[in-house]
Amino acid sequence: MRIGYGWDSHEFKKGVPLKIGGVELPHDKGLAGHSDGDVLLHAITDALLGAVAAGDIGGYFPPSDPKWKGADSTIFIQEALKQVRRAGYTIANVDSTLILSEPKIGPHSKTIQARVAKLLGIEPAQVGIKAKTPEGMGTDEAVIAHVAVLLVKARVSRAKKRR
Helix, strand or coil: CEEEEEEEEEEEEECCCEEECCEEECCCEEECCCCCCCHHHHHHHHHHHHHCCCCCHHHHCCCCCHHHCCCCCHHHHHHHHHHHHHCCEEEEEEEEEEECCCCCCHHHHHHHHHHHHHHHCCCHHHEEEEEECCCCCCCCCEEEEEEEEEEEECCCCHHHHHC
């Protein structure tokens, strides 16, 4: 069993779409970032990589590399999953907390939960999506994501054992 923790934050920026968990949300501002700014997918990527001691998102997708400018963060998730599988693990569950003043996540939480589950190849019941307001933290112009993941050893099928 392995546990990973990841977090990310990005400030709001006008003129870009708001993507959280691979879902575009209606809002007048998106998130500034070298890629698409998806704080939730970035935090999940770091949590997965950290759980298998495979570094962090910046090591695979450095913000200094123009190749990743505007990149879809699902690419980052795919690489993290590759590292998890290579290490012999599978995802038991993911738990996340988003901290933001707006937009309200509640009306979108089931959609985000389903999208994250699909990206990770797990069931929606294995993905927790929660949101809190910053209440005096001075971060009203940003979104922060905290993520914990639990990995378990992947079961090896009998067919693989015979090879």
